[in-house]
Each structure stands twice: as structure tokens, then as C-alpha cells.
Amino acid sequence: MKSLATLLTLFFLTSSAWASSQHGIEAHDPWVREAPPTARVLAAYLQLHNHGDKMRTLVSVESPSFKRIELHRSAEKDGMATMARVMKIMIPAHGKVSFEPGSLHIMLINPLAPLKSGDKVDLTLHFADGSSLNIRADVRRGGGGTSGMAHHHDPDHPMGMQKESHGDMKKHEHDH
Amino acid sequence: MPNTHAPNPWMKRIAVALLLLVLGIVAGALISRSITPTVDSSTAAQLQAPHPLQPFRLTYDGVPQLGNDDLRGKWSLLFFGYTHCPDICPATLAELARTYELLAQEPGVLDDTQFIFVSVDPARDTPQTLAAYTDYFNPAFIGVTGDTEQLTALARQMDIQFRRGDGSDEAYNVDHASAILLIDPQVRYHARIKAPHHAQDVHRQFLEIRRQYQPPSS
Numbered sequence: 001m002k003s004l005a006t007l008l009t010l011f012f013l014t015s016s017a018w019a020s021s022q023h024g025i026e027a028h029d030p031w032v033r034e035a036p037p038t039a040r041v042l043a044a045y046l047q048l049h050n051h052g053d054k055m056r057t058l059v060s061v062e063s064p065s066f067k068r069i070e071l072h073r074s075a076e077k078d079g080m081a082t083m084a085r086v087m088k089i090m091i092p093a094h095g096k097v098s099f100e101p102g103s104l105h106i107m108l109i110n111p112l113a114p115l116k117s118g119d120k121v122d123l124t125l126h127f128a129d130g131s132s133l134n135i136r137a138d139v140r141r142g143g144g145g146t147s148g149m150a151h152h153h154d155p156d157h158p159m160g161m162q163k164e165s166h167g168d169m170k171k172h173e174h175d176h
Numbered sequence: 177m178p179n180t181h182a183p184n185p186w187m188k189r190i191a192v193a194l195l196l197l198v199l200g201i202v203a204g205a206l207i208s209r210s211i212t213p214t215v216d217s218s219t220a221a222q223l224q225a226p227h228p229l230q231p232f233r234l235t236y237d238g239v240p241q242l243g244n245d246d247l248r249g250k251w252s253l254l255f256f257g258y259t260h261c262p263d264i265c266p267a268t269l270a271e272l273a274r275t276y277e278l279l280a281q282e283p284g285v286l287d288d289t290q291f292i293f294v295s296v297d298p299a300r301d302t303p304q305t306l307a308a309y310t311d312y313f314n315p316a317f318i319g320v321t322g323d324t325e326q327l328t329a330l331a332r333q334m335d336i337q338f339r340r341g342d343g344s345d346e347a348y349n350v351d352h353a354s355a356i357l358l359i360d361p362q363v364r365y366h367a368r369i370k371a372p373h374h375a376q377d378v379h380r381q382f383l384e385i386r387r388q389y390q391p392p393s394s
């Protein structure tokens with residue numbers, strides 16, 4: 001009976017963490033790009049939806065599988081591929097931010113063990129208001145193409161919102 | 177009586193509207209057909225007047241990695257990057273791996289084609305790391321590096337830039353040119369394929385360039 005209660009509690013705890021409706025932030029399709037076995041850095045991607053009435057700010061990410069994690073943005077400008085750290089990412093009220101190849105990504109540094117397609121990575125996202133969100137990402141082999149830099153080809157891609165938060169970020173990036 | 181005649185002007189109007197619509201579609205198709213190929217060939221693979229690569233040599237700890245002779249008699253697709261790049265570099269290499277698979281269907285093409293990944297981050301990328309890295313994408317891919325001076329001497333000849341970006345200690349970033357460079361069998365910088373890269377485009381452009389290539393008359 002006691003174990004059943006524990007089980008139920010556990011179930012309640014995990015399911016609430018996944019859905020995270022109490023935070024208003026929902027993560028969609030979190031995945032980690034499989035990398036060569038010797039790779040010291042990997043990238044994670046996902047979409048964050050903010051169902052709440054207040055803007056939320058992602059400030060850091062933690063994982064038991066990596067020594068260190070940073071938020072990064074890749075860009076392609078004047079023929080140069082660049083990558084820069086961003087200190088915080090704003091998710092507007094009722095808006096979303098996409099982490100996707102060729103753009104925003106969660107930079108996973110120094111894996112404690114090699115990761116292969118099919119493995120899972122637990123990530124904890126920390127927000128400026130002190131709340132956090134646990135997610136589990138699938139490791140999979142990413143192509144370049146379709147999932148890759150598709151947004152470069154699509155001028156109608158709804159990036160507007162992201163740009164807005166990018167502008168805000170730029171302002172804060174140098175605060176540190 | 178007027179009732180039976182009433183629909184006629186409407187029918188006429190609808191017929192005219194339909195005719196105009198069809199004409200519009202046909203005209204649009206003709207225009208886009210005549211425009212598309214021009215756009216394709218002129219902007220996608222920026223063709224340079226091929227210019228011979230000056231003698232260069234990449235070595236790591238004194239061990240030769242790459243020189244002009246390694247490029248002679250083959251088409252080489254070069255991409256500059258670094259293995260601590262988790263986003264754009266693996267995406268590009270994955271596209272190159274798909275390009276390789278597409279080219280495998282063209283008889284003889286892979287016999288004189290090589291794919292070379294040049295790391296511009298010799299501080300962290302050793303030949304061993306690079307071998308494992310390129311092997312993951314395609315065992316036929318080659319990974320090389322050299323010292324910064326040697327890399328600059330090679331990269332400069334193809335308008336390739338790279339510089340250390342932000343980040344400290346072992347976690348720094350390297351900004352690097354995103355283009356794929358095509359070197360012809362006479363070791364001349366022949367074409368630049370700009371990002372974003374998609375295997376189908378790279379494949380098509382490469383084959384087109386090969387078709388137009390004039391081997392040296394001797």
C-alpha cells in the first residue's frame with residue numbers, strides 16, 4: 001500500500017514536471033545532435049512555449065551528463081559562420097522560442113560519457129524567477145538539410161518573435 | 177424572356193475571367209522558367225576565374241598533413257571548421273556525407289573526388305581527433321590541420337577567414353568562413369559554394385562544374 005502511494009506520488013511528480021503547466025513553460029521535441037564519439041561539445045535543440053501572461057527568462061541549463069552547459073547562438077553572416085554565447089533568453093508571454101540548427105542551441109560541453117543515438121539526456125532549465133523545468137532529450141543523428149538550416153531558405157519563417165527577444169538579449173549580453 | 181437571357185453576360189464575364197487566369201498562369205510559368213536557371217548558375221556556385229594555389233604545406237608536429245601534391249589530379253571539396261563546433265560544422269559535414277552518397281550513383285565520379293575537412297583550431301584538434309571526427313561522417317573523408325601560420329597561408333588564397341571568437345580557456349569559439357571550396361585537378365581554386373549547403377545543390381553544382389571543366393591540353 002505504501003509502495004503504491006510512493007508510486008502514485010512519483011507519477012504525479014514526474015508528470016507534473018513534464019507537463020510543467022504550473023510554470024506555464026512547455027518544452028517541445030527536445031533533442032541532442034549525435035556527434036562523433038570523440039566530440040567534446042554537443043548541441044541540444046527544442047522549442048519553448050510560454051503559456052503564461054508573463055515573459056520568462058531562461059538563464060542556465062544543467063545536466064548530470066555534462067560538465068558545463070551554455071546557451072549559444074550560431075549565425076551565418078557575410079560568409080562567416082559564427083557562434084556566440086548568450087547570457088539569457090527571453091520567452092515572451094504567450095510566445096515561443098525555437099532552438100534549432102544554425103541558430104540558438106544549448107551547448108553541451110564535455111560529456112561525462114560518449115552518447116549515441118537512442119540515449120537520453122536529462123536537462124534542467126533554470127529561469128530568472130527561480131523556477132526550473134526538467135526535460136529529457138533524445139539523442140539522434142541530425143542531418144543538415146531538412147531539419148538543419150531549413151530556416152535559411154524560408155523567408156516566411158516566423159522568426160519575428162525570436163528577433164525581438166534577441167534584441168533584448170543583445171542589450172543584456174554585456175552586463176556580465 | 178429576359179430571364180433566359182440574363183445569365184449570358186455573367187457566363188461571358190466568368191469565361192473571360194477564367195481565360196485571363198489561365199493566361200496568367202501560363203505567363204507566370206514561362207517567366208519563372210526563363211528566370212530560374214540564370215539565378216541558379218550565377219549565384220549558387222560563385223565561379224571564379226580558376227587560380228592556381230601557391231605552394232602550401234600543412235604539418236602537425238612535423239608530420240605532413242596536406243600539400244599541393246595531395247590535391248593534384250583530383251577534385252577536392254574543402255571545408256574549414258573545427259570539432260568543438262557542435263552546430264554548423266556537423267550540419268555541413270552531414271550534408272557533405274549525403275553529397276558523397278548522391279555522387280556514388282554517378283559512375284566514376286568518386287574515383288577522382290576527395291572531401292577534406294581543414295581544422296582551423298590546431299590547439300584543440302589533433303590529427304587523431306580529426307580522423308575520428310571525419311570518420312564518423314564518412315570513412316572516406318579526410319581531416320587535416322596545421323599551425324596557424326600555415327593555415328592562414330592556405331586559407332588566404334581562397335578568401336577564407338577564421339579567427340578566435342569569444343569564450344575562455346577550453347570553451348572558446350572559432351569564427352570561420354562557411355563556404356565549401358572546390359579545387360580542380362590542376363590544383364586551382366575553382367569555385368566557391370556558399371552556405372547554406374544542401375546535398376542536392378552541392379551535388380548538382382559540382383557535376384555541372386565538372387562537365388564544363390577543360391582538362392589541360394598536353
Ligand SMILES: [Cu+2]
Nearest residue numbers: 072083107262
Ligand atoms: Cu555553441
